[in-house]
Amino acid sequence: MAGPRSRRCSRMPIGICRSSGPTWRASIACSPSDAALSPAYSSRSPAIWFLTMKIAKVEAFLLSSPLDEPLLLPFYGGERTILKRDAMLIRVTADNGLKGYGPGPAHERAEREINETIAPFLEGRDPAQWRTFEFPGELALQKTYRAVEVAVIDLAARFEGAPVSELVGGRKRDRIKLYxxxxxxxxxxxxxxxxxxxxxxxxxxxxxxxxxxxxxxxxxxxxxxxxxxxxxxxxxxxxxxxxxxxxxxxxxxxxxxxxxxxx
The missing domain is CATH 3.20.20.120 (Enolase-like C-terminal domain)
Structure with a gap:
C-alpha cells in the first residue's frame, strides 16, 4: 500500500476484484478475511487505496475468582469482608478478525450495558472514527462506554500498527516513573x-x-x-x-x- 493517506499493512494485497457498487474489495495476505478498499485521490497519484474495517462484535467478559477464605479488612468505623476478586475484560472484534482489548467495570450492570446498549451502538462503525462517535446516555452509562472506548482505540491502534499514544495526541515522553x-x-x-x-x-x-x-x-x-x-x-x-x-x-x-x- 502506498500513498500519504494509506493505512499501514505489513503485506501487499494478493488480488483485487470488483464487487457490486463503487466498493472495491481485496484479498489481503495479512488478514483472515477480505478488507474493503476505498479510493482516495491526491495530486501525487490518480488513485490511492486505503484499508477500512468495521466493528463486528463487542463483548464483555465478567470474571470472578473466589478467595479460599473470606478476607476481613477493618477500617475507620467498620469492617469490610471480601469474598472474591472480580474483573472485566472487554473485547472488540472487527470484520477482518482483528481484536482490541480493554479493562472494564467489574459488575453485572456494566456487563448488561455493554451487551444491550453499547454493543449495538458500535457494531458496524469504523473504529478509526472513534472520536466522532456521540454516544448518548446518563453519567453511569457514559462511564461504561468510556471503558469500551479504550478497547475500540486499542483496535484502531493495532490496525494502524502504532501505539495507542499516537492516536490520542502523540508520545510526550520516552520514560515514565513507576511506583x-x-x-x-x-x-x-x-x-x-x-x-x-x-x-x-x-x-x-x-x-x-x-x-x-x-x-x-x-x-x-x-x-x-x-x-x-x-x-x-x-x-x-x-x-x-x-x-x-x-x-x-x-x-x-x-x-x-x-x-x-x-x-
Missing amino acids: GSAGMYMSPEEYANEAKAIADLGFTAYKMRPARGPEKDLETIARMREAVGPDVGLMIDAHAWWSLGDNSYSHNTLEQLPRDSQA
Whole structure:
C-alpha cells in the first residue's frame, strides 16, 4: 500500500476484484478475511487505496475468582469482608478478525450495558472514527462506554500498527516513573513493611490508602518514612476519607503530614 493517506499493512494485497457498487474489495495476505478498499485521490497519484474495517462484535467478559477464605479488612468505623476478586475484560472484534482489548467495570450492570446498549451502538462503525462517535446516555452509562472506548482505540491502534499514544495526541515522553501501590486497610506495621519491600525492589515511591482513622493514619506515615528512609517518595491516596472541616479528618490532621509526603 502506498500513498500519504494509506493505512499501514505489513503485506501487499494478493488480488483485487470488483464487487457490486463503487466498493472495491481485496484479498489481503495479512488478514483472515477480505478488507474493503476505498479510493482516495491526491495530486501525487490518480488513485490511492486505503484499508477500512468495521466493528463486528463487542463483548464483555465478567470474571470472578473466589478467595479460599473470606478476607476481613477493618477500617475507620467498620469492617469490610471480601469474598472474591472480580474483573472485566472487554473485547472488540472487527470484520477482518482483528481484536482490541480493554479493562472494564467489574459488575453485572456494566456487563448488561455493554451487551444491550453499547454493543449495538458500535457494531458496524469504523473504529478509526472513534472520536466522532456521540454516544448518548446518563453519567453511569457514559462511564461504561468510556471503558469500551479504550478497547475500540486499542483496535484502531493495532490496525494502524502504532501505539495507542499516537492516536490520542502523540508520545510526550520516552520514560515514565513507576511506583508501588499498597493493599487496603492494613495496620501501620504492615504498611511500613510493604513500603520497605517495595523500595527494596527498586521503586522510588510508594502509595498507601488511609482508612484506619486520623491517629493510625498519621502513625502509618511516620512508620513508613522510618522504614524507607528520606529518599523514597510517599504518596497518600485518600479517596474521600479525608476532607477539610470533617470531624475525623480535619485540616489539623493534614497539617501534621510529613512535608516530604505527597497527599
